[in-house]
Amino acid sequence: MPYDANILRRATQRLEEESRRRREQVERKRIRAYENAPRLEQLDRQIQGTMAGLVAAALRQGSSPVEAVRSVREENQSLQRERAVLLGAMGLPEDALDDKPACPLCRDTGWQGAQMCRCLRQLCTQEQIRELSKLLDLGEQSFDTFRIDYYSQTLYSGRGTSPRGNMELVYDVCLNYATKFSRFAIRNLFLSGAPGLGKTFLSACIARTVSENGFSVVYDTAANIFSQFEARKFLRDSRDGQEARDETRRYLNCDLLILDDLGSELTTQFTQSALYELMNARLVSDRHTVISSNLSMEEIAQRYAPQIASRLDGEYHSLYFFGDDIRLLKKNRL
16 A cells, blocks of 8 residues: 555654654643652652562572562552552542553554554545545545435436436446455446536545545546656656656556546647556556546547557446536536
């Protein structure tokens, strides 16, 4: 799950900041407790001393180490009981002043060996959704809020079904694609249809669900993506070129790339080459991609190179959107 470096950095900073705040909170609580019960501070120092004594007793030569260890342990237990009584009198549990990590699995480091811990992964997911929200309206965009009733039940000319009947099938595929990500038979989707029919909404639903399940997701428009590929090639020695290399690396390596509005860009030989590189690299590395476009598959074949049309037609599952403009229907219902 190769999260973007900026997302990982922000998530790690949040983890460190939360850990620091927790330690400071415990320290403030400890200071107040010591002020209210000075004997408590003495007990803590003595307990630390008996712990060191326990180790020394275990290593002692000559006299019986077993007897020495037992004596030190009994002293420690006596001090712990007195400490618990003092804390209880203040309404605090025995471990109230202990510096316990929020995550017992990684002890707030974010990593279990070479594996990212679930606590850091959860923060990465939150940061990723925040990043996605800059381009996608994820506020109310979810499969639960999708409104199928906006689609007509009247048979649509030339389609053999109604917009609602078609949308029920499209919705089911998108829902299963997102919730069963990495286990679903379909790896790539091509969402095709006129504007205002729900392509971006369902793309946002997919992005949210896949991201919440712990996978790295990148969403961007075709125009922005191809401009980054162009900057990577022609501005390679500049700062913009370096940033473009980082961006294109994100497009190529994320678990799910959502490329929106294919066909809205100025199509040139370079954009065709960049699109083929992107599609081919992700197919070879078995990474998932969702492409949405106002163009039909036939129009894609006419506009782009035959290799692109062939890859799209053969490696992507096509979902067609048709019916009345939902944006206009929603506006008229206000």
